[in-house]
Amino acid sequence: MRPRRPDNEAAVCPVCNHAGGRFLYHACDQTYGLPGESPVHRCAQCRVLYLWPQPSPEQLAGYYPSDYYSYTPEVEDPSWIGRTIRRMLRPLETPAPPFSGARVLDVGCGAGNYLTALRRLGWETWGVEPAPAAVAVARQSGHHVLAADLERIDLPERHFQLVTMSHVIEHLRDPCAALTQVARTTAPGGHVLIRTPAADSPLARLLGPDWLPLDAPRHLVIFTARALRSACEQAGLRLVRISRRQDPRYLISSLLRKWLSLRQGLQPRQALLTRPRHIVLGFPLAWLMQALRLGDEITVKCRRPGEG
Numbered sequence: 001m002r003p004r005r006p007d008n009e010a011a012v013c014p015v016c017n018h019a020g021g022r023f024l025y026h027a028c029d030q031t032y033g034l035p036g037e038s039p040v041h042r043c044a045q046c047r048v049l050y051l052w053p054q055p056s057p058e059q060l061a062g063y064y065p066s067d068y069y070s071y072t073p074e075v076e077d078p079s080w081i082g083r084t085i086r087r088m089l090r091p092l093e094t095p096a097p098p099f100s101g102a103r104v105l106d107v108g109c110g111a112g113n114y115l116t117a118l119r120r121l122g123w124e125t126w127g128v129e130p131a132p133a134a135v136a137v138a139r140q141s142g143h144h145v146l147a148a149d150l151e152r153i154d155l156p157e158r159h160f161q162l163v164t165m166s167h168v169i170e171h172l173r174d175p176c177a178a179l180t181q182v183a184r185t186t187a188p189g190g191h192v193l194i195r196t197p198a199a200d201s202p203l204a205r206l207l208g209p210d211w212l213p214l215d216a217p218r219h220l221v222i223f224t225a226r227a228l229r230s231a232c233e234q235a236g237l238r239l240v241r242i243s244r245r246q247d248p249r250y251l252i253s254s255l256l257r258k259w260l261s262l263r264q265g266l267q268p269r270q271a272l273l274t275r276p277r278h279i280v281l282g283f284p285l286a287w288l289m290q291a292l293r294l295g296d297e298i299t300v301k302c303r304r305p306g307e308g
């Protein structure tokens, strides 16, 4: 990695618009090993991490291969250990609908795996997804899917009793505009659940470009807990709860990557370990970090004010 600030105008934070973010390092694609380097900055005001300049949509398209993880249907792991791990790593909490026919919208629903879990509980399931192949899979599963970017569609006002965004907000060019759109489409009294990596976690600080959830260049902005709470409140939502989690897969993979980069120099490689025996190694440390509230993933639960 070249610790050289890119030559361009002052970096502008996509969350608070503060100009003059501090250049930290260049990050490369750790998940698929695709070429290119992304300049990562930290906002001096709200402390989020962000790419500047942001890659164009055309540049980014090549970084979402057809086997991108959320585009494919979930396959049941045949081993008991794999099934146990999957249960422990549920994408988000699965709340029951407040009444029969209540509507949930999953933003960035991918192939609809989470929507399928929600439908079993009794939700009417809706999704927004820009990737055509994933839209087709989700529709085959019987979900209502709007094929578009959240930033480019008008959602009905006060319509959904629950809106979920799991590992989506970090991909958006204008996350605050997206939150405003989400707040607007949530029914009064309805809830919003957001899960995303945490820029203020010890792993993010210690591992820098080797921290796997950085996932450059697909992740354009990584919030801190405080910045995400503030952005939700500015969008008109009220915080109910904020929690931290540590995914043992990302913990082990990030540490392994750091070790490799120290030993051999950085080499782009597919670094996410998914074999159950590797994941099990990470469980004790992940559990400890979670108990100490040091996990590198935040989940925010908000409520739109008003009567449901």
Ligand SMILES: [Zn+2]
Pocket (backbone or CB within 6 Å): 013, 014, 015, 016, 017, 018, 043, 044, 045, 046, 047, 048
């Ligand atoms: Zn900022």
